[in-house]
Amino acid sequence: MTDSSAPQSEQRVLDNLLEGYRRFRSSGWSPNRERWARLSEGQQPEVMIVACSDSRVDPSQIFDVDPGEIFVVRNVAALVPPFETTPGHHGVSAALEFAVQVLKVKEIVVMGHGMCGGCKAALTQELHGTEPGQGGFIADWISMLDEARGPVAEQFGTSGRPAERQMEQAAVRVSLENLMTFPCVRQKVGNGDLKLRGAFFAISDGQLHLMDETSGEFAPAS
Structure with missing residues (x-):
């Protein structure tokens, strides 16, 4: 049958x-x-957005833009890896290089979000030690958050929404720091030709939060 x-x-x-x-x-x-x-x-977007692959967080919907207005890269937990030249397939780095050097975007927005499964896994380390194909690819990717996890776990623990939200917002700060390890990004930011921003979208209430450049804290966008 x-x-x-x-x-x-x-x-x-x-x-x-x-x-x-x-x-x-x-x-x-x-x-x-x-x-x-x-x-x-051709395309001439002024903004690049690094967002999570989560099906609930579509930058085009959140910012209500038309085709051609934003250049979007989405991956688990909206992470930007640090600049490195080791052999491999550097998808995010390639997209970043294209946006900055070819499209000459004026801003890069890293947008994290609430209820992020990747950030939760980074916080709990539930996939630690798993094999590729069984969670190992994810574990390796979110290991970029291991250093940021320490202070969050120490102050807020490793479970519950307060801890998860802190991890989600810490991930945005990690990606912004990693962006500055790219020579092309660092040069353009220094020249005033490129602006980096951090954002956080709360799925539960649909509210966008922006990161303060000085304090690194997030507050609802006015």
């Missing part, structure tokens, strides 16, 4: 995607053909 539920589920997922595509064609693409024609010739 075969289980027919899997194919039906797969078809439903595809149907939902195609339904969304049809809505986009009718209300997003067709009425804005001139804009899409211009975008077909």
Whole structure:
């Protein structure tokens, strides 16, 4: 006896995607053909946003922007690795280099968010020691937060929303610090050609928080 539920589920997922595509064609693409024609010739976004891959945190929705306005990189916990030239596939670094050197964006916003699974795993270290494919890739990636985890765990513990929120916001600060290890970023920031910002989106109330450059603390955007 075969289980027919899997194919039906797969078809439903595809149907939902195609339904969304049809809505986009009718209300997003067709009425804005001139804009899409211009975008077909190139892009000139002024802002790069580093955000989490979490399905609940879409920068285009949060900032209500049109196509072509923001250059977005999304990964687990919205992390930027430090500058390094070791062999490997440096996806975030490549995107950063393209945004800064080719697109010449004027601002980079690192946006963390509430209820971040990656930051929670960094805090609890629940994936520590797992094999690649079983959580090891994630564990290796979020190990970038190990140093920042110490003070958070010492003051707030390793469970509960207060501790998790502190870890989520600490991750933003880590990424901002790592951004400054890139020579191209450091030079442009020093020349006043590039601005770095930290942000935090609270899923529970839909409120965006911005980081104060001096204190490193977050407060609701006015």
